[in-house]
Amino acid sequence: MDFKDTAEEAAFREEVKGWLAANVPTEGELSGLDYIGRAKLWQKRKYDAGWACIRWPKEHGGRDASAIDQVIWNQEESKFNTPDSIFAIGHGMCAPTMMTWATDEQNKRYLPKLASGEEVWCQLFSEPAGGSDLAALRTRAEKDGDDWVINGQKIWTSGAHYSDYGVLVVRTDPTVPKHQGLTYFFLDMKSPGIEIKPIKQISGGSNFNEVYFTDVRIPDAQRLGAVGQGWQVSLTTLMNERASIGGGGGGVGFDSVYKLATRVKLGGKPAIENDQVRANLANWYCQESGLKYTGYRSMTALSRGEIPGPENSIGKLVGAPKQQDMASFALDLLETSGAIWDPELSEAAGMFQATYMSSPGLRIAGGTDEIMANIIAERVLGLPQDMRADKGIPFNEVPTSSS
Numbered sequence: 240m241d242f243k244d245t246a247e248e249a250a251f252r253e254e255v256k257g258w259l260a261a262n263v264p265t266e267g268e269l270s271g272l273d274y275i276g277r278a279k280l281w282q283k284r285k286y287d288a289g290w291a292c293i294r295w296p297k298e299h300g301g302r303d304a305s306a307i308d309q310v311i312w313n314q315e316e317s318k319f320n321t322p323d324s325i326f327a328i329g330h331g332m333c334a335p336t337m338m339t340w341a342t343d344e345q346n347k348r349y350l351p352k353l354a355s356g357e358e359v360w361c362q363l364f365s366e367p368a369g370g371s372d373l374a375a376l377r378t379r380a381e382k383d384g385d386d387w388v389i390n391g392q393k394i395w396t397s398g399a400h401y402s403d404y405g406v407l408v409v410r411t412d413p414t415v416p417k418h419q420g421l422t423y424f425f426l427d428m429k430s431p432g433i434e435i436k437p438i439k440q441i442s443g444g445s446n447f448n449e450v451y452f453t454d455v456r457i458p459d460a461q462r463l464g465a466v467g468q469g470w471q472v473s474l475t476t477l478m479n480e481r482a483s484i485g486g487g488g489g490g491v492g493f494d495s496v497y498k499l500a501t502r503v504k505l506g507g508k509p510a511i512e513n514d515q516v517r518a519n520l521a522n523w524y525c526q527e528s529g530l531k532y533t534g535y536r537s538m539t540a541l542s543r544g545e546i547p548g549p550e551n552s553i554g555k556l557v558g559a560p561k562q563q564d565m566a567s568f569a570l571d572l573l574e575t576s577g578a579i580w581d582p583e584l585s586e587a588a589g590m591f592q593a594t595y596m597s598s599p600g601l602r603i604a605g606g607t608d609e610i611m612a613n614i615i616a617e618r619v620l621g622l623p624q625d626m627r628a629d630k631g632i633p634f635n636e637v638p639t640s641s642s
């Protein structure tokens with residue numbers, strides 16, 4: 240692939256750069272706002288100028304831009320210190336699912352408000368008994384007139400506490416094998432009977448939640464796909480989740496650890512002169528380069544109008560442990576001061592500490608390391624399938640610890 244922009248892409252990049260330089264909010268504009276207010280202000284500004292969700296159709300609040308235009312936008316936006324997004328799940332996963340499965344009227348109602356940041360969406364998939372094996376979920380839905388009545392529990396729901404809507408997969412028929420008895424809905428998170436309990440994380444934050452459903456009513460009109468087709472609809476969400484998580488970028492990168500190693504001392508000498516430090520850095524440089532060129536391979540596929548396939552799982556499988564190892568190594572290099580994670584006082588404004596604390600989650604969210612390895616083994620390398628002891632068995636006949 241030729242990595243240089245075409246003339247058209249270069250012109251688009253200049254336009255993006257110019258708009259960003261003039262419109263990224265200043266600290267003064269953001270002062271007094273919490274992270275939700277900051278994220279909404281930035282999203283609305285992009286939307287008003289036609290720069291929100293640029294790949295979406297214009298009628299849904301986008302710009303009809305190409306995949307490569309989106310890559311260019313992402314590259315340029317990432318060079319600015321913009322407010323953290325709270326829209327990744329809504330834009331990256333819920334919207335593509337709505338576009339594939341919802342009616343035109345529903346898309347006209349919901350997508351523009353999602354693009355403008357006025358409404359935030361979350362993903363109600365994981366449960367205590369259904370994570371990697373999502374199809375083992377147990378939250379039930381029973382038909383009652385024109386509504387469905389939902390009872391059960393979800394867990395690890397990022398952003399549920401500030402979301403307006405959520406996508407939800409539930410069990411509507413326990414008498415058929417697990418993948419066949421699921422149905423998919425979207426719902427108003429302010430519906431009576433929903434209780435949201437934040438979970439305290441190791442980082443000190445509470446970004447995800449337990450969500451309990453007690454007799455929550457959802458109109459049948461908010462079903463996506465047919466009754467029993469929930470697994471197929473979920474795959475639309477999951478495929479987009481993998482694509483949007485990608486290489487586990489952000490946080491600690493090679494450059495930041497390299498610079499640290501040139502600054503701090505080890506055994507009285509600059510750490511960069513230590514053989515083990517140099518060997519580690521060389522290893523991460525190779526991994527980071529491999530990820531970069533693998534990313535370019537996906538870009539090539541996108542620019543040809545192809546959809547990047549399961550080989551994309553390698554980005555997360557290599558990128559997330561690399562982040563964790565580099566952050567851990569940086570904290571060791573910082574010795575006792577590595578324990579100070581107040582951004583005002585610590586090295587690199589607490590970036591190494593924050594990455595270290597969030598990296599275990601990165602290795603789990605959107606598919607654990609082991610699940611990514613299974614995907615690569617089965618779908619890229621064509622190795623035999625993982626053992627599936629409950630295959631073909633009605634869900635309510637699958638033995639459990641309580642049966």
Ligand SMILES: Cc1cc2nc3c(=O)[nH]c(=O)nc-3n(C[C@H](O)[C@H](O)[C@H](O)COP(=O)(O)OP(=O)(O)OC[C@H]3O[C@@H](n4cnc5c(N)ncnc54)[C@H](O)[C@@H]3O)c2cc1C
Binds near residue numbers: 362397600603613
């Ligand atoms: C930061 C973060 C944000 C999240 N946000 C959301 C969200 O917004 N919405 C949502 O629905 N969920 C969310 N999740 C949940 C996430 O999708 C699940 O944690 C994930 O799918 C793993 O499921 P689990 O936690 O139940 O672990 P389990 O599936 O119970 O896995 C436990 C261990 O067993 C291993 N394992 C399981 N199956 C296999 C297998 N077949 N082969 C080999 N090893 C296996 C796993 O790799 C893991 O090490 C989030 C998680 C995190 C960490």
